[in-house]
Amino acid sequence: MTVAHGGTGPTSAATKAWFPYWKPQPGARLRLFCFPFAGGSASVLHRWASLGPSVEVIAVQYPGRETRFHEPPFRRVSALVDTLGPVMLPLLDRPFAFFGYSLGTVISLMLSYWLRRSGAPSPRGVMMAAGLPPKLWRPRNTYTLSDEGLIGELRRYGAAPPQVLANRELMELLLPMVRADFEMLDTFVHPEEAPLSVPMAVWGGTEDRQPTPESLQTWRDYTTQDFSLQIIPGGHFFIHSAADVLREAVERTLSRWFPAPT
Template identity: 75%
Template sequence: MSRPYPVSGDDGAPAKPAQAPGGAAELKKWFPFWKPKPGARLRLFCFPFAGGSASALHRWAEPLGPFVEVLAVQYPGRETRFREPPLKRSSTLVEALGPAMLPLLDRPFAFFGYSLGTAISLALAHWLRRSGAPAPRGMMMAAGLPPKLCRPQGAHTLSDEELIAEIRRLGATPPQVLAHRELMELLLPVVRADFEMMDTLTHSEEAPLCVPMAIWGGREDSQPSPQALETWRDYSTQDCSIQLIPGGHFFLHSAPDALREDVERTLLRWVAP
């Protein structure tokens, strides 16, 4: 029986990538800033935080070494996909994204998720395993609360003014954007949908993954706290490293170089012969 994902040939050479459902247009939709690197040894799929976009993670990850090919995921409803309604359930997102990714698994790959993106990447790794697809070389979880500790916060039910106050508190959005009425009219539905996605996350009873994990958290972050990060060890049977970076929840913005250097060292370890 043929498989829906690329596999190596008998001589060990990578097979030709399978065709994506929808072809090149589908890949461009999910990975609009992807710049193929034929000589790269590993693909890094990046999953944004709530309200985040592919461009933000692409800009941060692109300076990684030449051995890394960056593919930042664009969720529906933002930037290049602003005409699409944002999704409110992680299961819906994974069922749409998973098949689109299969043609890109013809070389070693890893996942990097930030905040909400950690839950998305974990669910996607489980989806790949159920599909019989290749597993990532490793999973990178930054500023993410382990799903079994997630509790509904109800932020998606707030009024517009209250939701803007919550976005301001989190500190990821520049003040000039928060003060721009037209921009906020575009941003609020996306943030509201992402917060609903977070509130409806369910703890999966699936067996732990057989892949290494690297976890990062902010020293001053309370959601997740440094102690809560230890629970990520329950999700893998392999090595799970945990490191703290100065800053709060968005140390991606306050200490981008420190995080990027740690990520690069980790990826080099995972692709070593």
Template identity: 40%
Template sequence: MNGVLGEGAIPHERIARLPQDKRARLVQRLRSQTEDGHGVDRWFVRYSAVDRPAVRLFCFPYAGGGGSAFRGWSEGLPAGVDVWAAQLPGRESRVTEPALRRLDPLIETLHEAILPKLDLPYAFFGHSMGALVAFELTRRLRRAGAPLPSRLLLGAFRAPQLPNPHIRIHHLPDEVLKTVLGKEGTPRQVLESEELMRALLPTLRADLEICDTYRYREEPPLTMPMSVFGGHQDVRVSRGDLDMWRTQANGPFRLVMLPSSHFFLHSSQDLLLAELSRELGSAPRPAEGERRHD
């Protein structure tokens, strides 16, 4: 699996807990706009404006997730970090657009969309499927001779050269897919909401198809610092899967294990943002090598 609709996901978990009438109104509002967005364009959204940004942090969500997964991150990061969350087709403010089903066209479109925003130093963070997107977008920018991220921050996805250990599930019937999602940790309130599942399943299937059909292509390792984050209790992505990212790094590499499961960006958000602050802010950097939270 690739990090879909997990415990604490935003806004899915919050929507599922609302009374039916309020839930319907909120789903409709998500169809028309991203809540409280500042500096919104089709592909990236800011939830908090930064007056004098020193670095832009572009964030890419897990399968089925939208930009709101990163709502509130600016408050947990140094003042000069300008957070931009990727808003992919088929979700939230773009829910009426068909989701893409292959990684290559997604990367090509993101490449064109992000180029005008690379006038400042920047970094990438991606969680689960988002880590794969961030990695391949970085390689696409390198092939184009564009400015590259100063840091690559990747979470909860196996090293891309490793084979996919999971069965393909994007084509499964709805009820079978929901059963699989339940076993993988998707909250029952989400699965039992027909309204939510009707809105989410097409996009979720498309994202799963992106991961199921991904084929790694050999290129030289990346030279910017790379930090990879994982959860000690993640049953989907092992520490060994994460450590193999080392072969993609021809620069400083860190493996950071957090005391949580696959969706540590929600359940251990404070710890993750503290680590990202060390990477992006003025605080002293940790020693090279692995930093662990036991």
């Protein structure tokens, strides 16, 4: 496929908006695109995924938060993917992989499908953390809860420190974005797509209730290639409580998928 740069080249406004913390590393062997969880931001994954000079980390910033606070958030996964996909194309000129956390697992899965349909390069591997496989989803309407109900859901998942959830002024600013993210999850319908033909690595938390460690085995159905599953101590947000363990697991996986030249 010939990638047209047009208005979405490496220095375009769209690229800077979607990847605000990306710092090109000419010596990097690969790029790792990181897709945040519901209510999450690019800065969290950018700080967490410090993987050294051989990996160029590109954390994705959804609209409605941080550097894009004044932009309306997406409410449908398909709309986000159709907008983000073309922006990513110029950055697929070297080997790359995806890492998605919770909501980010859905975004990375759908982007993998989008790239395949577009005839674009495919990721060398896809990493899924704390994400329920779509075929196990049941109808939910979390996004229609009252503000207090939505804060209760965030508290149940351990999504933020108690002092943040108790700060009413701050939550008034954040809840519209969080609600939109939950709407993306609650309204998502998995399309009829063949499994990916790339390896997949999956991680879950020992104490997570959705997804449970057992349910994560179903991700195996989404790839025809190598599949690995590791359960890490912690609840849904083990990316915080077991950050080093997860980072080391990601590094090992990337080393397996992208062996160092000899």
